[in-house]
Amino acid sequence: MEETELIKLAVDGDLDAFNQLVLQHQEIAFNVAYRIMADENAAADATQEAVISMYRKLDTYRGGSFKSWFLRIVTNACYDELRRQRRRPSVPIEPETNDGELIESPEWLEDKSAGPEEVLGTSELEEAIQHCLSSLDQKFRVVITLVDVSGEDYESVARIIGSPIGTVKSRLARARQKMQYCLQGFRELLPDQFRHNIEENDE
Amino acid sequence: MNRQAEISEKDMTLLCEYLDDAMSIKDRAKFEKRLQQSPELKQALEDMTALKQGMRSLPVRKVPHQFTLTRGEAEKARRGRFLLPSFGWASVVSMILLAVIFGSEFIFSNFSAPQPAYEEPVAMMLENEAATESVMKQAEEEATEPVYLLNWVSVGGKGGGGAGGIGGGGSITGDFAVGLGGGPVETYAEDTVLAEPLQAEDLVEPTQTASILSEEKITVEPLIFGVREDQLGQVIAVQPDEAPVPSVAASREVVEAEKEPLIATNIKLILAGLAAACGLIWLLLRFRR
Missing domain, CATH: 1.10.1740.10 (RNA polymerase sigma factor, region 2, helix turn helix motif)
Structure with a gap:
């Protein structure tokens, strides 16, 4: 259908x-x-x-x-x-019982994030990009995600965020610029193409 | 030094447009010429291309679970469909109504034309005050001459008359009679006795008279009782009591008091309460989601 x-x-x-x-x-x-x-x-x-x-x-x-x-x-x-x-409010790191004693090894302290095997499987580039993406301001993050991750064109993004196309263009340019600056800190983790470009820029 | 710093924001925007194929053919050809001439711009384009490829190469995350709705969830969603907007709109409408009420009251009280029905008594009093001043002067002048009151043996009848000269005015309002400035009487009716001439201070204050006349509801004690038979030869003049003469200021207060609000205060309070309650519920529902 x-x-x-x-x-x-x-x-x-x-x-x-x-x-x-x-x-x-x-x-x-x-x-x-x-x-x-x-x-x-x-x-x-x-x-x-x-x-x-x-x-x-x-x-x-x-x-x-x-x-x-x-x-x-x-x-x-x-x-x-x-x-x-x-x-x-965030949960306190060291929870206490009603008597004021520290709870040892509480269940919630269990690390539910990816284990070593999973980490090996995840791309270093993805981690670096996600880190830089998270450090962006919300409005830049949304635009660059919609254009580069979702593959939306400018008009669609303008409709989605409810802003003019000019705003989308300027936010995207600034987001990409910020991402490039941020990724310079991960040069060892990045693939050759990234590293090459960043090193050239630094010369 | 970082080459990106040399690229202006405008060029960065153009690079993005070029990279995302969002340029017109004409602009694209123009920009390609610039790219060939500027190695910095070319380098920036390569960096941006690498970033875009990196972003595009991010693995697609599998959904942790299906996001479809069950019948129950759909029913629940439908039930809550009108709840939040209803409270929101109720609050907004109440606030608008309140604003309209207060706004219209403000406009009516400050910018509307004076209401003749309320202002008339005040205007009349102002006129009366001016008029009574001249009457007072005239009365003072005439008071130098002896004033006589004649008893025509008709209690509550006509007011004082005048003969041979300036005739005193007379008026009867029920049992209230005023006689002013009558001239010396030369002819005498039967059983009449000349009264003692009134002194100037015995005269009724014209201001009071005028004011009293303008107020219909004020009852005034009779100024002069008719001379009774057993009191022949006497003139009983009664000064009117110090009746509360409504001053202009007092009248204005009355006028203000008579100006009732367009909408009752209770209705305003109910509307304000409704706006606040609905607004609070709306906020609670919104934050609970």
Whole structure:
């Protein structure tokens, strides 16, 4: 079934058609969220929120690219999630019992991040890029993610972030410039092409 | 030195456009010429290309779970569909109504034309004050001459009359009679006795008279009771009590008091409470999400 037909059915209240649309776009939505949030769980939360929000807002869909519309909701959900994270107080590192004694080896201290084998499997370049991406301001991060990760054109990005194309262009240029500066600190980790370019710049 | 620092922000934007194929054919040809002439620009393009390739080469993360909605989740989402906007809009509408009410009251109270119904008594009083001043002067002049009151044996009847010269005015308002400046009487009716001439201070203050006349509701004690038979030969003149004469300031206060607000205060309070309550609920729901 074609996307336009699925959209029409979904707008009419067909949940299966809606879920079909979700399945078509959930991967790109989750990846954009992941690059913005830099955390898998937070990205999953944001994506799920975006899907629920999209279901509620289906009747406000006025045509155009469904993917762009979905990504707009996803980026907004990411902004909301980032705001929520800032509001939530962080858990103390050394939790205490009611008697004031330190809890030894609490369950939550377990390192759930990637183990050594997994680390070996992950690309060093990816880590470096993700680190630099995370250090960017939100507005730059979103634009560079949408253009370079999701492969959206400028017009789509302008629609997604709700800003003029000129803003998209300037934000993208600054984001890329900042990324290049940041990646200079990871020259040993980067592939030959990166290293070569950075070394030439330093001469 | 870093070559990127030599690239202006405008050139960086052009590089991005060139790299992302967002340039027109004409601009692209123009920029390619510049690229051939400028090694710094060419180098910057290579750096940017490498970055873009690096970003594109990032592995696609697999979704941790399907994000599709179950029937129950869909129902729940539908139920909450109108809740948040409803409270938000209710709060906004209440605030707009409040703003309109306060705004219109402010405009009516400050910029509307004076209301004749309320202002008339004040204007009349001002006129009366001016008029009574001249009457006072005139009365003072006439008071130098002896003033007589005649008893025509008609209690509550006509006011003092005048003969042979300046005739005193007379007025009857119920049992209230005023006679002013009558001339010497030469003819006498039966059973009449010449009264003692009134002194100037015995005269009724014209200001008071005028003010009293302008206020219909004020009851005034009779100035002069008719001379009764057993009191023949006497003139009983009663000074009017110090009736509260409504001053201009007092009248203005009355006018202000009569200016009631367009919308009752209770309604305003209810609206303000509604706006605050709905706004709070909206905020709570929003932050809970």
